[in-house]
Amino acid sequence: MKSRLQLAVGLLAGALIAPGATLAHHGAAAYADTVTVFKDATVTKFMWANPHTLIMFDVKDERGAVAHWVAETGNPSAVALLGWNRNSLQPGDVITVYLYPAKSGSALGRLNKIVLADGKTLRDTQQRGDNPATQ
Amino acid sequence: MRNRLKGCVIGLAAGALLAGSPARAQTSPAPKRAVSETLYDKLANNGTGGAAPRRDLTGFWAGLVEPKLNDVPPMTQWGQEQFRLNKSVWNFPVSESNDPSNSCDPLGFPRSMLYQTRGIAFAQMPGRVLELFLYNKLWREIWTDGRALPKNVGGSSADAPDPAWYGYSVGHWEGDYTFVVDTVGSDERSWLDNYGHPHSIDMRVQERYTRVDHNNLQVTISIDDPKTYTKPFVITQSNYRWIPQQDFEEQICAPSEQSEYLKVMGDSAAHSAPAK
Numbered sequence: 001m002k003s004r005l006q007l008a009v010g011l012l013a014g015a016l017i018a019p020g021a022t023l024a025h026h027g028a029a030a031y032a033d034t035v036t037v038f039k040d041a042t043v044t045k046f047m048w049a050n051p052h053t054l055i056m057f058d059v060k061d062e063r064g065a066v067a068h069w070v071a072e073t074g075n076p077s078a079v080a081l082l083g084w085n086r087n088s089l090q091p092g093d094v095i096t097v098y099l100y101p102a103k104s105g106s107a108l109g110r111l112n113k114i115v116l117a118d119g120k121t122l123r124d125t126q127q128r129g130d131n132p133a134t135q
Numbered sequence: 136m137r138n139r140l141k142g143c144v145i146g147l148a149a150g151a152l153l154a155g156s157p158a159r160a161q162t163s164p165a166p167k168r169a170v171s172e173t174l175y176d177k178l179a180n181n182g183t184g185g186a187a188p189r190r191d192l193t194g195f196w197a198g199l200v201e202p203k204l205n206d207v208p209p210m211t212q213w214g215q216e217q218f219r220l221n222k223s224v225w226n227f228p229v230s231e232s233n234d235p236s237n238s239c240d241p242l243g244f245p246r247s248m249l250y251q252t253r254g255i256a257f258a259q260m261p262g263r264v265l266e267l268f269l270y271n272k273l274w275r276e277i278w279t280d281g282r283a284l285p286k287n288v289g290g291s292s293a294d295a296p297d298p299a300w301y302g303y304s305v306g307h308w309e310g311d312y313t314f315v316v317d318t319v320g321s322d323e324r325s326w327l328d329n330y331g332h333p334h335s336i337d338m339r340v341q342e343r344y345t346r347v348d349h350n351n352l353q354v355t356i357s358i359d360d361p362k363t364y365t366k367p368f369v370i371t372q373s374n375y376r377w378i379p380q381q382d383f384e385e386q387i388c389a390p391s392e393q394s395e396y397l398k399v400m401g402d403s404a405a406h407s408a409p410a411k
Contacts, residue, residue, distance in 0.1 A: 030228065047395065047396075049395070050386060051393065056399075070399055077253065077384055077386045081177070
């Protein structure tokens with residue numbers, strides 16, 4: 001019932017997806033439903049902690065101005081099951097970040113996945129995330 | 136439906152306002168299909184493990200982070216008044232939410248069985264069963280020595296027991312495979328669920344744990360709180376799977392880490408995207 005209603009609302013609004021029904025704690029309402037991609041993102045800090053692991057990174061726009069972004073992921077217990085560990089990222093790593101940006105316009109987002117320099121992909125737990133079977 | 140529907144509608148409307156940031160290289164629609172990667176899911180094909188042992192829940196069990204919850208029935212006026220005071224993260228930014236868990240306050244009972252339930256365990260002792268929770272490494276005692284539940288918890292008489300975050304619980308077996316736990320006296324400061332639904336000190340909770348086979352444990356949780364809700368209801372029916380390695384990782388809500396998280400994510404003004 002709950003999911004069907006959400007889906008109905010989502011379709012009505014022309015959205016591609018309804019917020020997942022099992023997102024933990026933090027509502028999907030804070031974040032956009034579309035993924036934004038940041039190429040050549042430079043990791044500045046990786047916080048492996050509860051409640052959500054945080055990735056802080058810098059990206060440059062076309063004029064060379066640096067923006068500081070933060071992506072939150074599932075908590076360590078959850079993302080560890082997806083292949084992450086506390087040493088997955090180091091400051092200075094250059095990665096590609098896929099995230100759902102905050103609707104507030106702040107430079108924050110919920111992670112979808114990252115792709116490391118060696119091509120390895122680490123996905124987040126977000127239920128509306130992409131399907132590994134299709135990758 | 137709850138408040139998510141409201142959040143969904145608002146969220147979708149707000150989503151239309153999203154403009155491209157200078158730093159965004161490209162935007163693409165989110166794929167529809169969901170990732171489902173929990174220990175619980177990974178154990179889906181582990182089979183039954185054979186017959187359940189008689190009158191024995193001992194062991195470590197994996198559940199979902201948040202079991203599917205049923206809608207709550209209409210609230211009483213008192214219930215609605217309490218509900219309005221609770222600002223969940225589904226409807227408010229983290230920085231404005233007053234969810235007790237934002238500051239690592241106890242989830243309390245029964246919220247500890249309705250959220251952060253990726254791991255629960257039981258240890259049976261003479262006269263009591265301990266239920267252990269992965270989240271925050273805590274436990275509750277379920278007395279099986281025949282004692283009665285305390286009366287008038289939180290009342291004004293001199294001998295009234297204090298409210299307790301995890302309440303007062305007694306348990307008994309119905310047949311050989313269903314363990315029934317009755318709980319009273321949960322502290323009103325705890326929320327019922329992540330949406331901020333309230334409960335009163337008069338709430339009675341019943342959990343029925345049925346060990347279906349060696350590897351599966353089903354639980355049904357019923358709420359009876361006439362001060363808050365107009366009728367009793369089943370808030371969840373969920374399942375737990377036996378963890379083969381019989382161990383938990385550590386997951387602690389550490390106030391200093393939580394504080395750092397809120398500093399980074401809660402103060403969104405400090406992280407505004409650069410001007411275009």
